Amino acid sequence: MKLLSRKGAICNTHGQDTPYFLGWQEYEKNPYDEVRNPNGIIQMGLAENQLSFDRLESWLAANPDAAGFKKNGVSIFRDLALFQDYHGLPSFKKAMTDFMSDIRGNKVEFDPKNLVLMAGATSANEALIFSLGAGEGDALLLPTPYYPGFDRDLKWRTKAEIVPIICSSSNGFQITKSALEKAYKTAGKKNLKVKGILVTNPSNPLGTTISKEELNLLVDFIDKKQIDLISDEIYSATVFNSPEFTSIMEILEERKLRDTQLWNRVHIVYSLSKDLGLPGFRVGAIYSNNPTVVGTATKMSSFGLVSSQTQHLLGEMLSDKIFTQNYLSENQKRLKKRQEQLVSGLKNAGIHCLKGNAGLFTWVDMSHLLKNKTFEAEMDLWKKIVYQVGLNISPGSSCHCSEPGWFRVCFANMSEATLDLAMVRLKDFVDSLLTSSTSTSTSTSAERRVYKTKSGSRWKLFKWICGLMFDKREQDEWIDNYCF
Amino acid sequence: MGILLELHDTDDQEVQSPSVELSKIAVSSAHGEDSPYFSGWKAYDENPYHEIHNPSGVIQMGLAENQVSFDLVEEYLEKHSEKALFGKKTNSGFRDNALFQDYHGLLSFRKAMASFMEQIRGGRAKFEPTRIVLTAGATAANELLTFILANPGDALLIPTPYYPGFDRDLRWRTGVNIVPIHCESSNNFAITPEALEAAYETARGLNLRVAGVLITNPSNPLGATIQRKVLNEILNFVVEKNIHLISDEIYSGSVFSSSEFVSMAEILEDRKYKNNEKERVHIVYSLSKDLGLPGFRVGTIYSYNDKVVTTARRMSSFTLISSQTQHLLACMLSDEKFVEKYIRINRERLKRRYEMIVNGLREAGIECLKGNAGLFCWMNLGPFLEDPTMESELEIWKLIVNEVKLNISPGSSCHCSEPGWFRVCFANMSENTLEVALKRIRDFVDKMEWKRGGRKPISGNGAGDCKPN
Numbered sequence: 001m002k003l004l005s006r007k008g009a010i011c012n013t014h015g016q017d018t019p020y021f022l023g024w025q026e027y028e029k030n031p032y033d034e035v036r037n038p039n040g041i042i043q044m045g046l047a048e049n050q051l052s053f054d055r056l057e058s059w060l061a062a063n064p065d066a067a068g069f070k071k072n073g074v075s076i077f078r079d080l081a082l083f084q085d086y087h088g089l090p091s092f093k094k095a096m097t098d099f100m101s102d103i104r105g106n107k108v109e110f111d112p113k114n115l116v117l118m119a120g121a122t123s124a125n126e127a128l129i130f131s132l133g134a135g136e137g138d139a140l141l142l143p144t145p146y147y148p149g150f151d152r153d154l155k156w157r158t159k160a161e162i163v164p165i166i167c168s169s170s171n172g173f174q175i176t177k178s179a180l181e182k183a184y185k186t187a188g189k190k191n192l193k194v195k196g197i198l199v200t201n202p203s204n205p206l207g208t209t210i211s212k213e214e215l216n217l218l219v220d221f222i223d224k225k226q227i228d229l230i231s232d233e234i235y236s237a238t239v240f241n242s243p244e245f246t247s248i249m250e251i252l253e254e255r256k257l258r259d260t261q262l263w264n265r266v267h268i269v270y271s272l273s274k275d276l277g278l279p280g281f282r283v284g285a286i287y288s289n290n291p292t293v294v295g296t297a298t299k300m301s302s303f304g305l306v307s308s309q310t311q312h313l314l315g316e317m318l319s320d321k322i323f324t325q326n327y328l329s330e331n332q333k334r335l336k337k338r339q340e341q342l343v344s345g346l347k348n349a350g351i352h353c354l355k356g357n358a359g360l361f362t363w364v365d366m367s368h369l370l371k372n373k374t375f376e377a378e379m380d381l382w383k384k385i386v387y388q389v390g391l392n393i394s395p396g397s398s399c400h401c402s403e404p405g406w407f408r409v410c411f412a413n414m415s416e417a418t419l420d421l422a423m424v425r426l427k428d429f430v431d432s433l434l435t436s437s438t439s440t441s442t443s444t445s446a447e448r449r450v451y452k453t454k455s456g457s458r459w460k461l462f463k464w465i466c467g468l469m470f471d472k473r474e475q476d477e478w479i480d481n482y483c484f
Numbered sequence: 485m486g487i488l489l490e491l492h493d494t495d496d497q498e499v500q501s502p503s504v505e506l507s508k509i510a511v512s513s514a515h516g517e518d519s520p521y522f523s524g525w526k527a528y529d530e531n532p533y534h535e536i537h538n539p540s541g542v543i544q545m546g547l548a549e550n551q552v553s554f555d556l557v558e559e560y561l562e563k564h565s566e567k568a569l570f571g572k573k574t575n576s577g578f579r580d581n582a583l584f585q586d587y588h589g590l591l592s593f594r595k596a597m598a599s600f601m602e603q604i605r606g607g608r609a610k611f612e613p614t615r616i617v618l619t620a621g622a623t624a625a626n627e628l629l630t631f632i633l634a635n636p637g638d639a640l641l642i643p644t645p646y647y648p649g650f651d652r653d654l655r656w657r658t659g660v661n662i663v664p665i666h667c668e669s670s671n672n673f674a675i676t677p678e679a680l681e682a683a684y685e686t687a688r689g690l691n692l693r694v695a696g697v698l699i700t701n702p703s704n705p706l707g708a709t710i711q712r713k714v715l716n717e718i719l720n721f722v723v724e725k726n727i728h729l730i731s732d733e734i735y736s737g738s739v740f741s742s743s744e745f746v747s748m749a750e751i752l753e754d755r756k757y758k759n760n761e762k763e764r765v766h767i768v769y770s771l772s773k774d775l776g777l778p779g780f781r782v783g784t785i786y787s788y789n790d791k792v793v794t795t796a797r798r799m800s801s802f803t804l805i806s807s808q809t810q811h812l813l814a815c816m817l818s819d820e821k822f823v824e825k826y827i828r829i830n831r832e833r834l835k836r837r838y839e840m841i842v843n844g845l846r847e848a849g850i851e852c853l854k855g856n857a858g859l860f861c862w863m864n865l866g867p868f869l870e871d872p873t874m875e876s877e878l879e880i881w882k883l884i885v886n887e888v889k890l891n892i893s894p895g896s897s898c899h900c901s902e903p904g905w906f907r908v909c910f911a912n913m914s915e916n917t918l919e920v921a922l923k924r925i926r927d928f929v930d931k932m933e934w935k936r937g938g939r940k941p942i943s944g945n946g947a948g949d950c951k952p953n
Contacts, residue, residue: 048583053582069810081557081776081777082779084778119781119802119804126802156799277585281807300656303627307806307808370711
């Protein structure tokens with residue numbers, strides 16, 4: 001048959017062939033299940049927040065109107081069904097901006113008029129790049145390590161390039177002035193015009209908030225180079241320890257940069273996928289003080305609007321300030337506890353991590369377990385961890401980390417029991433590595449031990465109850481989806 | 485190095501003149517928002533008709549929305565809210581659903597969509613759930629396909645008149661061009677092999693590589709299905725030129741009589757799914773028109789080409805459908821009783837509305853193209869134009885918006901090559917409002933005749949006699 005477009009088919013910057021995605025595939029072939037598949041692979045490569053669903057569920061149960069297309073007891077189904085205005089549902093936008101303010105301790109105020117809704121941060125990031133006019137021949141500077149999905153989201157259809165701002169473990173992977181300068185020069189050497197910098201704050205995969213010093217550095221830099229700054233603050237409500245979260249907007253306010261040219265060059269991307277644990281609902285947003293960017297992005301949002309059904313539900317939920325206050329504080333507590341469980345489990349296995357205070361994952365240093373300090377050795381170790389230990393974690397190379405041996409390990413998408421099991425498996429593996437005289441890569445087909453969980457009988461009871469609630473069709477569909 | 489530019493913005497907020505260079509995409513008018521299509525909306529927004537509160541306001545007849553069958557959907561929701569809407573008892577389904585962001589889409593929803601599409605076509609074509617790619621609306625689906633099938637600078641051939649939104653959806657971010665396939669009223673705007681060839685030559689003459697043909701069937705704005713013979717000719721054409729064919733069948737459930745709609749899927753079935761034919765055919769669908777749910781953002785791409793399906797699926801990451809919405813519609817559309825009833829009654833009501841408007845217009849001395857589908861009719865005001873020019877068309881359009889207070893869409897915004905045609909929507913208002921609109925039109929025509937000294941309008945451009953389809 002004939003050729004498909006260069007952009008669509010032949011180009012593989014969709015990134016689907018990286019370990020990040022391959023690890024997912026392995027997991028999907030053999031997913032861990034406490035009862036059905038206790039030797040399966042435990043998913044620790046998925047940055048999902050599953051810790052606070054009960055809060056959402058109880059709110060839903062107490063407020064059936066929100067999911068039932070009703071407002072103040074009256075059906076607004078028709079209005080919602082017809083509502084496709086790319087300006088977004090006003091009540092929802094107000095609730096979103098209020099929520100964003102709350103997360104920032106009300107140190108910043110957001111104007112709903114400057115918020116553009118899009119179907120997820122994936123969509124928002126891409127649209128923002130398009131709106132800033134970044135395309136072929138342009139570069140975005142991103143500090144490493146960064147979220148692997150950016151390779152697809154920012155480059156695939158826009159044709160822009162990413163040039164890394166290389167950060168090192170020597171200072172906790174913080175962004176430095178010289179790293180910024182170096183990246184800028186590198187872009188120039190490649191004949192690329194730098195359009196802007198994109199940072200994720202709190203950082204994925206580091207699990208840390210960006211410091212005020214770094215933020216100020218960034219502001220100085222974009223001022224000097226006359227470029228834009230995108231701050232992806234998708235994890236802003238997952239900060240569970242000091243230092244506190246500082247949004248880029250706070251820095252601008254502190255430096256009295258409101259209404260200056262710089263004010264127009266800083267943009268925030270947000271989403272409810274991580275903070276609220278609702279990735280399926282596709283709720284993302286661009287926030288900008290630049291009316292041109294807002295105008296362009298608004299029109300562009302036609303290609304990825306948020307379902308009005310979802311806007312209404314979440315508008316009602318986020319307008320309930322009592323609920324949101326409680327949710328935010330409880331969610332933080334649970335994340336903190338879970339992270340501590342992971343960190344101490346790792347420590348128990350002799351593994352250290354970067355001191356994290358945010359996010360749904362920990363940035364783990366396993367360089368001491370490498371055969372040698374190369375990315376090939378990192379890949380070897382990663383494969384062992386996926387196939388032999390049965391943990392899908394994300395290798396640092398897939399996040400463009402410049403130093404081999406770092407891994408991102410998620411903790412908020414599984415039960416405590418599963419996390420315990422994962423730590424047991426890991427400790428056993430590390431012990432075996434350190435006690436074996438030869439390299440384990442020469443050992444014959446690995447024996448996967450059978451692990452029993454402590455809560456086996458509790459799980460069985462839970463399943464029995466579930467069986468009364470789910471019908472078989474839903475159960476089968478669940479299996480279908482994971483094995484598709 | 486600042487370039488001061490003023491941007492035309494439909495928002496109320498003032499746009500500052502930026503002192504830094506704007507991106508091409510920001511200044512490009514390919515977002516299409518400067519056309520009359522959108523400025524008519526403005527007139528409506530500033531003075532919207534309301535039966536009680538504003539009976540002399542502008543009646544919106546430029547919006548192709550289906551509001552005639554909401555009660556059927558509401559009835560379904562009343563009966564099934566527990567399951568479809570994560571009611572109190574089945575709350576535990578909420579968690580899995582909220583986490584579900586797999587770009588394959590909910591299997592139950594894809595199955596339901598495939599089945600719905602089959603039922604609309606009276607079972608004359610089969611759709612496999614594995615070939616369905618979900619996108620947030622047909623707007624996204626069309627753009628996505630364009631990204632995949634065409635390179636920047638390439639051309640898509642589209643028969644005129646066409647939906648004004650295509651100018652933005654297919655061109656803006658993709659950098660792809662549209663070259664019109666000119667259709668004429670003399671044969672009821674049917675697409676001819678000559679017109680296809682001519683468009684192809686035009687594109688080549690402009691040094692544009694032609695990536696494919698995009699048709700809307702049933703047609704917007706014509707409100708008519710494309711005939712089987714023509715569909716076969718179009719398929720022959722794309723095979724001969726070795727290009728793609730996108731068939732936007734977004735109005736397929738709005739055909740007044742099921743037997744009159746022939747889908748591209750049926751043509752492929754008739755022709756035994758030959759490899760070199762099916763590989764180039766891609767069907768776009770959505771629930772925005774047939775189910776009247778544009779707010780829910782439900783679009784699909786159905787392709788017979790595996791590579792396109794895989795690539796489109798990955799690309800759909802940028803435009804996924806809310807899992808909450810997928811769940812609701814999976815429940816609703818897998819309910820066979822509901823679907824059968826909905827399709828049947830929706831058709832009947834649309835047909836009734838269509839007859840009402842066409843007869844009402846005829847009483848005013850206005851003829852329409854004979855239509856059999858859609859949410860609008862294609863009205864001919866050619867005989868009323870001062871001169872057979874686009875300027876005259878816009879003059880009469882301004883009169884209609886500002887004095888008669890009806891927002892209708894001028895043919896020129898749909899790239900119609902003949903002046904005087906207008907798209908008039910009829911499914912987005914109550915029957916009472918439609919009566920009011922028809923009365924206003926009758927009064928307007930009487931006034932025009934009086935101005936001409938009582939002469940009846942002459943069918944000047946040959947389009948006054950509308951032959952049956």
